[in-house]
Amino acid sequence: xxxxxxxxxxxxxxxxxxxxxxxxxxxxxxxxxxxxxxxxxxxxxxxxxxxxxxxxxxxxxxxxxxxxxxxxxxxxxxxxxxxxxxxxxxxxxxxxxxxxxxxxxxxxxxxxxxxxxxxxxxx
Amino acid sequence: xxxxxxxxxxxxxxxxxxxxxxxxxxxxxxxxxxxxxxxxxxxxxxxxxxxxxxxxxxxxxxxxxxxxxxxxxxxxxxxxxxxxxxxxxxxxxxxxxxxxxxxxxxxxxxxxxxxxxxxxxxx
DNA sequence: GCTAAACTTCAATAATTCATGAAATGTTGT
DNA sequence: ACAACATTTCATGAATTATTGAAGTTTAGC
Numbered sequence: 206x207x208x209x210x211x212x213x214x215x216x217x218x219x220x221x222x223x224x225x226x227x228x229x230x231x232x233x234x235x236x237x238x239x240x241x242x243x244x245x246x247x248x249x250x251x252x253x254x255x256x257x258x259x260x261x262x263x264x265x266x267x268x269x270x271x272x273x274x275x276x277x278x279x280x281x282x283x284x285x286x287x288x289x290x291x292x293x294x295x296x297x298x299x300x301x302x303x304x305x306x307x308x309x310x311x312x313x314x315x316x317x318x319x320x321x322x323x324x325x326x327x328x
Numbered sequence: 329x330x331x332x333x334x335x336x337x338x339x340x341x342x343x344x345x346x347x348x349x350x351x352x353x354x355x356x357x358x359x360x361x362x363x364x365x366x367x368x369x370x371x372x373x374x375x376x377x378x379x380x381x382x383x384x385x386x387x388x389x390x391x392x393x394x395x396x397x398x399x400x401x402x403x404x405x406x407x408x409x410x411x412x413x414x415x416x417x418x419x420x421x422x423x424x425x426x427x428x429x430x431x432x433x434x435x436x437x438x439x440x441x442x443x444x445x446x447x448x449x450x451x
Numbered sequence: 452g453c454t455a456a457a458c459t460t461c462a463a464t465a466a467t468t469c470a471t472g473a474a475a476t477g478t479t480g481t
Numbered sequence: 482a483c484a485a486c487a488t489t490t491c492a493t494g495a496a497t498t499a500t501t502g503a504a505g506t507t508t509a510g511c
Contacts, residue, residue, distance in 0.1 A: 209345040209352075216348070219416075220340035221499085222332045229332070232416070242457065254500070256459055261498095275457050275508045290413035293342075293351070344469085365487065377470065379489055384468095398478045398487050 215289050218265035223250055224258045231268060231281035238280035240273075338412050341388035346373055347381045354391060354404035361403035363396070 206214075219225050226248050230239060245255040259279060262268040267286065270279045329337075342348050349371050353362060368378040382402060385391040390409065393402045 207345070209348050213343050213345045213348050216339050217343035217498095220336050220343045222330070222336045225332050225336045225339070228416075240457085251501080252458065253460080253502085257499080260459090272508090277458065286416055290416050293355075293409055293413050363487085374471075375488065376472085376490080380469080383489090395478095400488065 212289065212292055215265045215267055215285065218262050218267055221258065223248060223254070224262055227258060227262065227279075228267060228281060228286075231279060232283075232286070234280075236280060236283075238271075238278040240276040240278050242276070244279065335412065335415055338388045338390055338408065341385050341390055344381065346371060346377070347385055350381060350385065350402075351390065351404060351409075354402060355406075355409070357403075359403060359406075361394075361401040363399040363401050365399070367402065 219228055227244055230244055230248070241252075241255055241259065244250075244259075245252060248255075250258070259268065259270070263270060267282050268279050269282055270277050272278075342351055350367055353367055353371070364375075364378055364382065367373075367382075368375060371378075373381070382391065382393070386393060390405050391402050392405055393400050395401075
């Protein structure tokens with residue numbers, strides 16, 4: 206899977222209002238995570254639909270899950286999310302830096318520039 | 329259109345390898361932009377397919393176009409892209425900041441936090 | 452073991468998206 | 482006006498994605 210295909214898959218996973226809201230809740234919640242039912246309640250998503258969406262996000266590597274009693278706790282995959290955002294604007298105007306204005310995201314070092322130790326995912 | 333729907337639309341627009349490659353080329357090119365044929369050539373996309381993809385991106389507000397002679401020059405909508413990336417990780421662990429680690433993207437101010445003067449888009 | 456709760460799987464349908472070929476539009480130069 | 486180039490529009494079919502209802506699995510408590 207090419208880099209672009211991998212990134213497109215992640216974007217595609219988030220390109221749905223329900224899933225975006227899920228990711229947002231998980232990002233807000235931080236590393237402690239949120240159980241599936243805690244997500245489904247406020248967002249008003251049926252249980253099976255919730256599973257569908259969470260699996261899509263998990264398959265794209267954007268969320269992780271662990272079991273805790275009868276609950277399944279989901280957490281955002283922060284590294285992957287940061288990778289993603291960095292990719293989107295991380296190479297602004299490399300072909301013509303001198304023509305880019307002061308708001309260019311690469312004009313000053315950003316804390317977004319992190320590297321993970323993960324290899325490429327093989328579907 | 330809700331905030332989530334608007335963001336989902338933008339993500340959806342980029343959730344395709346060809347469109348992602350287009351955005352990447354435009355971001356790399358900076359404000360000067362690139363003509364449609366200059367995009368289509370290297371990416372090996374048929375002219376009509378290219379139009380399809382560019383329109384999807386334009387409709388999501390991620391690219392802008394202007395005519396220059398017989399060419400149509402496309403540029404990335406940098407503000408919108410930055411808005412987008414900021415949205416994705418901009419509210420990390422607001423519900424439990426103390427439990428988030430040092431890599432939390434909100435743990436130090438980021439140059440990504442910009443505000444635009446644009447109102448909400450009404451489709 | 453039984454029951455309820457939390458979650459997942461399955462199956463069918465509806466809706467959207469993408470690729471392709473053919474035709475049309477707009478622009479430049481002769 | 483004409484020819485060539487750049488881009489867009491239109492129409493079709495294939496493929497993917499989302500929604501819904503029903504049934505199945507795992508865990509905790511009695």
